[in-house]
Amino acid sequence: MHYKMRHVYVGVDLHKAHHTAVIIDCWNTKLGDIQIENKPSAFAELMKFVKKFCKKGITPVYGLEDTGGNGRALAVHLVDKKQIVKEVNSALSYSERKSNATTQKSDSWDAFCIAKVLLARLDELPDANPQDIYWTIGQLVARRTAIVKHAASLKNQLHQQLSYHYPSYKKFFCDIDGKAALAFWEKYPAPHHLESVGAEELAEYLRKASHNTCSTRKAEEILELVKKDGETKRNYQDSRDFLIVNMVQDMRRSRELIKQTEEQLRQVMAETDYKLESMDGINIVTAAELVAEIGDIRRLEKARQHHLQYDEEQDGVQGGGYSNRASSKLI
Structure with missing residues (x-):
């Protein structure tokens, strides 16, 4: 199984008062969306909702644009709960929105575009590391x-x-x-x-x-x-x-x-x-x-090592399962 098939991808559009999350699978199919208040007591509600779409062997990956501002509290909560959280550069999600034939503007659409970037660039995106310092x-x-x-x-x-x-x-x-x-x-x-x-x-x-x-x-x-x-x-x-x-x-x-x-x-x-x-x-x-601006630079190195590790694993794939060529079609 291609490693991207082992996840669902949660793009979160962050605001001061509330957050909107959209969940997609590795085929860019929208599975669901939810809006929660920006407060710790509501973050568990988001995780519970996402869990509905995680069958056996499937783990969620969260993508957040702003882990130092409006999204900091959510990022801290998810990291504390041992979830996989990635920082999504706003320039990437903006480019994704502009690449569509029809321009839309809604929190749900923005979250969907963040989720798509999360899926496409999973290996490149740095881990969120909202350290207090x-x-x-x-x-x-x-x-x-x-x-x-x-x-x-x-x-x-x-x-x-x-x-x-x-x-x-x-x-x-x-x-x-x-x-x-x-x-x-x-x-x-x-x-x-x-x-x-x-x-x-x-x-x-x-x-x-x-x-x-x-x-x-x-x-x-x-x-x-x-x-x-x-x-x-x-x-x-x-x-x-x-x-x-x-x-x-x-x-x-x-x-x-x-x-x-x-x-x-x-x-x-x-x-x-x-x-x-x-x-x-x-x-x-x-x-x-x-x-x-940079934060913990070591998180970028971790993302690079993860990417190299995946390349090595793919080089060793022979027969059965997904070949490199077949795997590339998932992205």
Whole structure:
């Protein structure tokens, strides 16, 4: 018996609230489908349903597109139950959908296409291995990315608000979010706060904020630019000042959160076998992004070994049963 005849193939279309599964045999015949909620108590229901189509000697193989996101809980459950679970690249299932003469769009159809890819590429697909460490790294990377995007958005907002208060603000500092710059915006969010401030007083404040990198000359230049800009005070000035101070505080907090997240990444990454940071140009963030995408690289090697083992078995088939040529027609 050809080894693909020993399985039924379960393609699962994954969503946040529910999953849809379609079961097919080695001839691409649809045997059944089921929709379950995305919660552990419903996963046993899926396995029970699939078991109905597993006659003696037949075992199920599950194909999941997203074992790190919406499908992680299901993948963990199936692996814990010693089921065969494969990761199906979304590009492959997309190609399968597009290869059909008529385009359909439904959860059941998507699951059917995933099942077909699972059958056709059974030897190539890596085993699902939803280990907590790689999932955690992925979550930390996603969190850091979200904070960085928020910080970039804050900088754009600060540019906009400063243009109302200080028309020449870009000439004050090289970077509007440098240490000295943020300290200045926080204490002097608008020119009216500088009315009784002299160059020496401002210079002293900036020196403390910048670790003695700002000079009295810089303070004089800022005060001169403010004077040339003219009056910018308007109604509701207190609220407008509040916006700038609030943004500065948020930017500082975002930087601190980024540092904390990167420290967590370092701690978790230290528990993996990857040593990507030892390569030139790869820091902890880039390394973590790669590891989050790849996961456990050993699962790819297992898939390759399984494929080689099957080739060796087929080379030894002589007479009776299925020949190599006959077997190839099943795919």
